[in-house]
Amino acid sequence: MEYRFSDKLAALKPSAIREIFKSLSDPTVISFAAGNPSPLSFPAKELAEISADIFENHAVAALQYSITEGYPPLRDALKKRLSEKFSVGRESDDLIVTSGGQQAVELLCKALCNEGDAVVCENPSFIGALNAFRSNGARTIGVPLRDDGIDTDLLEETFKNEPNAKILYLIPTFQNPAGVTSCLENRKKVYEIAKRYGVVIFEDNPYGELRFAGRDVPTYKSFDDAGIVVYCSSFSKILSAGMRVGYVCGPKELISKMVVAKQVEDVHTNIFFQMLCYRYMTERDLDGHIAEIQKLYAAKAGLMLRELDAHMPSYIRYTRPEGGLFLWCTLPDGADSAPFVKKALERKVAVVPGTAFNCDTTAPSDSFRLNYSTPSDDDIVRGIGILADLTREMFG
Ligand SMILES: Cc1ncc(COP(=O)(O)O)c(C=O)c1O
Numbered sequence: 569m570e571y572r573f574s575d576k577l578a579a580l581k582p583s584a585i586r587e588i589f590k591s592l593s594d595p596t597v598i599s600f601a602a603g604n605p606s607p608l609s610f611p612a613k614e615l616a617e618i619s620a621d622i623f624e625n626h627a628v629a630a631l632q633y634s635i636t637e638g639y640p641p642l643r644d645a646l647k648k649r650l651s652e653k654f655s656v657g658r659e660s661d662d663l664i665v666t667s668g669g670q671q672a673v674e675l676l677c678k679a680l681c682n683e684g685d686a687v688v689c690e691n692p693s694f695i696g697a698l699n700a701f702r703s704n705g706a707r708t709i710g711v712p713l714r715d716d717g718i719d720t721d722l723l724e725e726t727f728k729n730e731p732n733a734k735i736l737y738l739i740p741t742f743q744n745p746a747g748v749t750s751c752l753e754n755r756k757k758v759y760e761i762a763k764r765y766g767v768v769i770f771e772d773n774p775y776g777e778l779r780f781a782g783r784d785v786p787t788y789k790s791f792d793d794a795g796i797v798v799y800c801s802s803f804s805k806i807l808s809a810g811m812r813v814g815y816v817c818g819p820k821e822l823i824s825k826m827v828v829a830k831q832v833e834d835v836h837t838n839i840f841f842q843m844l845c846y847r848y849m850t851e852r853d854l855d856g857h858i859a860e861i862q863k864l865y866a867a868k869a870g871l872m873l874r875e876l877d878a879h880m881p882s883y884i885r886y887t888r889p890e891g892g893l894f895l896w897c898t899l900p901d902g903a904d905s906a907p908f909v910k911k912a913l914e915r916k917v918a919v920v921p922g923t924a925f926n927c928d929t930t931a932p933s934d935s936f937r938l939n940y941s942t943p944s945d946d947d948i949v950r951g952i953g954i955l956a957d958l959t960r961e962m963f964g
Pocket of ligand 1 (some may be wrong): 668671813
């Protein structure tokens with residue numbers, strides 16, 4: 569049978585990083601390619617205790633259908649936490665639980681974008697979001713990400729040229745893939761520009777609680793007087809990625825449209841895991857647990873940076889993240905990172921080529937992403953050594 573597939577997914581090439589992920593099952597490959605939290609970061613024993621209690625004493629609630637907006641006690645607890653920690657959430661906002669932050673990105677696009685509308689993103693940006701936009705028929709338009717945030721002159725230019733820009737998708741804190749945090753001045757400028765052009769900002773903040781150096785920068789949502797910011801985060805990087813529990817807070821009118829879209833997609837997010845998140849949040853020490861993860865990642869990022877500083881030739885540039893999971897390396901003189909990544913894999917070190925994060929799928933990239941949360945310390949030392957040797961061989 570010849571299957572006649574829809575056009576919707578035509579723009580989604582089988583991932584450029586598929587080959588890399590295939591190689592990850594090879595135990596001899598050192599992987600800096602993952603986007604996962606550390607396997608050491610899951611509080612499995614405590615989650616097992618709460619799970620047993622849920623099934624013993626609240627089995628029907630955990631096993632029955634539930635409501636699309638999310639488990640009410642979890643929604644209330646999240647509203648409180650967001651307001652206290654990030655000054656997120658006003659009278660005019662609502663918050664719903666989603667199946668990971670990934671679903672929230674997709675729901676907003678579905679709610680706002682018609683075929684051919686533009687979603688403007690930092691370039692590079694998170695591949696999962698880019699594919700969510702593309703699968704809804706939106707065009708992903710990239711604006712270069714600088715050390716202090718998205719380029720504001722080019723952002724304005726882009727909005728001028730794209731009257732159908734509906735969403736500005738931003739990961740302002742510990743950006744994936746670049747590890748960059750935009751400064752407050754940049755955020756304020758970007759906010760004013762988006763407001764002027766009537767574009768909704770999607771503030772994606774899954775790494776916001778993973779700061780291990782420097783000072784917090786106010787969220788966009790905290791100064792959103794005009795009701796143009798939709799704020800999203802999830803439990804993936806602070807408790808468990810496999811549970812698929814995320815949340816999104818934004819203007820009521822937008823959120824209620826997203827609820828309609830969510831009903832069609834999955835009716836509601838897994839209720840057992842919502843209950844588990846709620847119980848862990850309110851009965852155990854979530855902040856203490858996050859502090860442990862911060863310590864772990866501070867050590868891992870510190871080690872990777874020390875190894876890079878010691879062994880990489882000075883013409884290799886890399887970001888110095890203050891939190892999150894990634895840093896971003898750039899090769900000299902605009903060199904294409906694809907052959908470098910291929911050769912690194914032949915030497916059993918996996919990194920993700922920058923092309924995977926490009927808004928324009930045809931554009932080359934001189935950069936690649938390194939993850940420090942999952943490799944062992946030994947692998948970080950050995951792997952960076954191999955990359956440094958390869959760099960010298962290829963670029964002198
Ligand atoms: C920037 C960003 N947003 C959203 C997600 C999706 O996270 P989840 O759906 O697990 O909450 C990720 C995952 O890596 C991410 O890096």
